[in-house]
Amino acid sequence: MELKRKDILNLSCMDREEIDLILQTAESFKEVSKREIKKVPALRGKTVVNLFFEPSTRTRSSFELAGKRLSADVINVSASGSSTIKGETLLDTARNIEAMSADFIIVRHASSGVPHFLARSLQSAVINAGDGANEHPSQGLLDLLTIKENKGTLEGLKVVIVGDILHGRVAHSDIHGLKKYGADIHLVAPPTLLPAAIEQWGVTVHYHLDEALKDADVIMLLRLQLERQGTGYFPTLREYSQLYGLNRRRLALAHPEALVMHPGPINRGVEVTSEVADGLSSVILQQVANGVAVRMALLFLLSGGKHV
Amino acid sequence: MELKRKDILNLSCMDREEIDLILQTAESFKEVSKREIKKVPALRGKTVVNLFFEPSTRTRSSFELAGKRLSADVINVSASGSSTIKGETLLDTARNIEAMSADFIIVRHASSGVPHFLARSLQSAVINAGDGANEHPSQGLLDLLTIKENKGTLEGLKVVIVGDILHGRVAHSDIHGLKKYGADIHLVAPPTLLPAAIEQWGVTVHYHLDEALKDADVIMLLRLQLERQGTGYFPTLREYSQLYGLNRRRLALAHPEALVMHPGPINRGVEVTSEVADGLSSVILQQVANGVAVRMALLFLLSGGKHV
Amino acid sequence: MELKRKDILNLSCMDREEIDLILQTAESFKEVSKREIKKVPALRGKTVVNLFFEPSTRTRSSFELAGKRLSADVINVSASGSSTIKGETLLDTARNIEAMSADFIIVRHASSGVPHFLARSLQSAVINAGDGANEHPSQGLLDLLTIKENKGTLEGLKVVIVGDILHGRVAHSDIHGLKKYGADIHLVAPPTLLPAAIEQWGVTVHYHLDEALKDADVIMLLRLQLERQGTGYFPTLREYSQLYGLNRRRLALAHPEALVMHPGPINRGVEVTSEVADGLSSVILQQVANGVAVRMALLFLLSGGKHV
Numbered sequence: 001m002e003l004k005r006k007d008i009l010n011l012s013c014m015d016r017e018e019i020d021l022i023l024q025t026a027e028s029f030k031e032v033s034k035r036e037i038k039k040v041p042a043l044r045g046k047t048v049v050n051l052f053f054e055p056s057t058r059t060r061s062s063f064e065l066a067g068k069r070l071s072a073d074v075i076n077v078s079a080s081g082s083s084t085i086k087g088e089t090l091l092d093t094a095r096n097i098e099a100m101s102a103d104f105i106i107v108r109h110a111s112s113g114v115p116h117f118l119a120r121s122l123q124s125a126v127i128n129a130g131d132g133a134n135e136h137p138s139q140g141l142l143d144l145l146t147i148k149e150n151k152g153t154l155e156g157l158k159v160v161i162v163g164d165i166l167h168g169r170v171a172h173s174d175i176h177g178l179k180k181y182g183a184d185i186h187l188v189a190p191p192t193l194l195p196a197a198i199e200q201w202g203v204t205v206h207y208h209l210d211e212a213l214k215d216a217d218v219i220m221l222l223r224l225q226l227e228r229q230g231t232g233y234f235p236t237l238r239e240y241s242q243l244y245g246l247n248r249r250r251l252a253l254a255h256p257e258a259l260v261m262h263p264g265p266i267n268r269g270v271e272v273t274s275e276v277a278d279g280l281s282s283v284i285l286q287q288v289a290n291g292v293a294v295r296m297a298l299l300f301l302l303s304g305g306k307h308v
Numbered sequence: 309m310e311l312k313r314k315d316i317l318n319l320s321c322m323d324r325e326e327i328d329l330i331l332q333t334a335e336s337f338k339e340v341s342k343r344e345i346k347k348v349p350a351l352r353g354k355t356v357v358n359l360f361f362e363p364s365t366r367t368r369s370s371f372e373l374a375g376k377r378l379s380a381d382v383i384n385v386s387a388s389g390s391s392t393i394k395g396e397t398l399l400d401t402a403r404n405i406e407a408m409s410a411d412f413i414i415v416r417h418a419s420s421g422v423p424h425f426l427a428r429s430l431q432s433a434v435i436n437a438g439d440g441a442n443e444h445p446s447q448g449l450l451d452l453l454t455i456k457e458n459k460g461t462l463e464g465l466k467v468v469i470v471g472d473i474l475h476g477r478v479a480h481s482d483i484h485g486l487k488k489y490g491a492d493i494h495l496v497a498p499p500t501l502l503p504a505a506i507e508q509w510g511v512t513v514h515y516h517l518d519e520a521l522k523d524a525d526v527i528m529l530l531r532l533q534l535e536r537q538g539t540g541y542f543p544t545l546r547e548y549s550q551l552y553g554l555n556r557r558r559l560a561l562a563h564p565e566a567l568v569m570h571p572g573p574i575n576r577g578v579e580v581t582s583e584v585a586d587g588l589s590s591v592i593l594q595q596v597a598n599g600v601a602v603r604m605a606l607l608f609l610l611s612g613g614k615h616v
Numbered sequence: 617m618e619l620k621r622k623d624i625l626n627l628s629c630m631d632r633e634e635i636d637l638i639l640q641t642a643e644s645f646k647e648v649s650k651r652e653i654k655k656v657p658a659l660r661g662k663t664v665v666n667l668f669f670e671p672s673t674r675t676r677s678s679f680e681l682a683g684k685r686l687s688a689d690v691i692n693v694s695a696s697g698s699s700t701i702k703g704e705t706l707l708d709t710a711r712n713i714e715a716m717s718a719d720f721i722i723v724r725h726a727s728s729g730v731p732h733f734l735a736r737s738l739q740s741a742v743i744n745a746g747d748g749a750n751e752h753p754s755q756g757l758l759d760l761l762t763i764k765e766n767k768g769t770l771e772g773l774k775v776v777i778v779g780d781i782l783h784g785r786v787a788h789s790d791i792h793g794l795k796k797y798g799a800d801i802h803l804v805a806p807p808t809l810l811p812a813a814i815e816q817w818g819v820t821v822h823y824h825l826d827e828a829l830k831d832a833d834v835i836m837l838l839r840l841q842l843e844r845q846g847t848g849y850f851p852t853l854r855e856y857s858q859l860y861g862l863n864r865r866r867l868a869l870a871h872p873e874a875l876v877m878h879p880g881p882i883n884r885g886v887e888v889t890s891e892v893a894d895g896l897s898s899v900i901l902q903q904v905a906n907g908v909a910v911r912m913a914l915l916f917l918l919s920g921g922k923h924v
Contacts (some may be wrong), residue, residue: 044345061691100370267703395842407902
């Protein structure tokens, strides 16, 4: 099977067959990163450009390793050293990269919709690596892969998502992805960190974490982006962690085999206690490993690769 | 044929046969960047170091991709993270890089003459990627290649160069390169942005763009380096764009098949209207694509490669 | 022979047989960097991550080239763009990198003991690229290699180490390494830049450089880290250079074939005059070249490679 798509922008507009294909391809690529020689020639002579307008360690590194393990040439372009500080428009920056025969442009930007805008204007394949408060589809896909690996299925699971849904592009991708598999999605957040009209998304909203956790199969904790948010959304970090932080007592309310997930970087003691983050229920590092596999799958499939 | 030269520093001291050789080699490398597998083994096991003391996206990326498509190992060293902030001299920094067996050192520096100084002291091949207000030879070469591809020849063309000639290292390389082919060069700029005694370069100087554009074959717009210049050179940006900006009306004064060129990054609405920058006469993105090919040619030829 | 060790953290706890093995392996890798094609396939498909929490040009570049010349995939993660500014713990940052299947994590950090801490927690091989005022073992090893190459042996040499012993992680690695070969080590420094109880290290301490230099076989100058130190350690730079700077007159006090070494970056005119730094006794650039070879040896041996 083949992915008939030029770009990866949103999980919201991807159908279930496409997601299945990506996850199956990623599963077979997981094995590559476990080999003695973690390298396949699939994308030899292809060019991958990481175009990051927001700082990032893990996502940039994950795409860089994904590209390199597929034997692609990868270059990094970050906003700080970039021409945008010289007054160039975003589109001109991207068109220049495309003119250097970039096959893939991986874009992260603080504004929602930037990757979509670029994708419409460019022939290069564009992968959204996080756009404002909109989506972060490769993170959503690696979350789906991690759940599927541990639970055997994505269907009918009770998934509790906790934290900053308002600014949470990870949450948005997760919700869109999970809903395609009929997951029972529960959101828990301070009212100030919930988007308006959130119930229309077909999710259940709670204001109390304990109540939401009952029989949960998956608990997805969202990162509190302390570096971006003002302090206006909730009184103190301490109050946030008391009301919305996951600890051992609360974890016991969930299904005994519940998974604890977090997209990272973790604020230990805020979203989750160290005991839980490092405990047996946590699959946080497995998410990171799956990230490389998912990104290899995306690059491979977008370049016309077929899953067999 | 072979390039008998250790370094690429200036177009001013390169002869026409050398430039012809570089352009012919670049033409054959253009094809590589259009292949499915954009990679040849020519420089396998060679080391290219980008040593940039000024920020740059496009030139650094272009050299990086040129090196990688030739299978070289490429590393980036930028001033911000570099030892020069630790008090090391420029020459010591470069000698250290050479001592790590760098075959090529690509240097950009805010001071004129830095690449020449390093080239004299080092055995590594040095390529000037822009030195102060002096030259930017790989940009000059890619401009020549772009004109030649579109016009079939470089000889006898009327080329109008508009803007900041004073600080314009791109302009200087273009003028030196074009003069070797007998181009008829016209410069248009505010008097404050023209070097003293400019007529001695064998060019015609105009203060009015309309007058200069008549029958022009090529219009090269120079970037107004807003981030570097104080505001003392001309009253306002608006006045600059009214007097020296290229728009549709003005373009109509030139030859119907005139080329519009700009080294980028463009300040849209200042040096050129979007209509013209994105119009049929514009070869701006072709310049970018040719940049990779020219840099591949330079690396290839300096390493002893022969054009056949 | 094989190096039975997961990590390279300190020379203090490495035995002489291990150091011999590393130096012999490095000698054979020196030849690779002199070849036309500076590349061997030994680490193809391995992943090397440079995790630098302090800025560095030469050490980062040296490890990057070492990795690439062994055909490994190398990625750079620097503190400025990293998740640590987002509140993530050091260990979480490193675990994330490990979860992406990093084989080697090269760590530089301003705090002593960070690489040791990470090494205990990670399965990836950790190489200390400088931790606070503790050690910089790959620098110590390249210094040993440089002395051995020039003197034929490390045993019984009189080695004079001059400068900031207190903050000098390079000095510490050098001392630990040299002592294993029975070198006669003399330290010269302002009393404020000597650690307490330094005589217990089995070294001779001098406060006057002239006196220490008599018959010296090796003079190791330490970098004065002007960017880190306050001015409290000595009155003025001028006084420092008068008392502790190496010049031609002083060099004449040493053995006629004494080596002058400096880990770089050099503050010319402070630790050493230009005449001496660039003179026949100086092996400073040879140290840099040996750095790549030593780092190739470390990566090769840690990955299970055998020296034959």
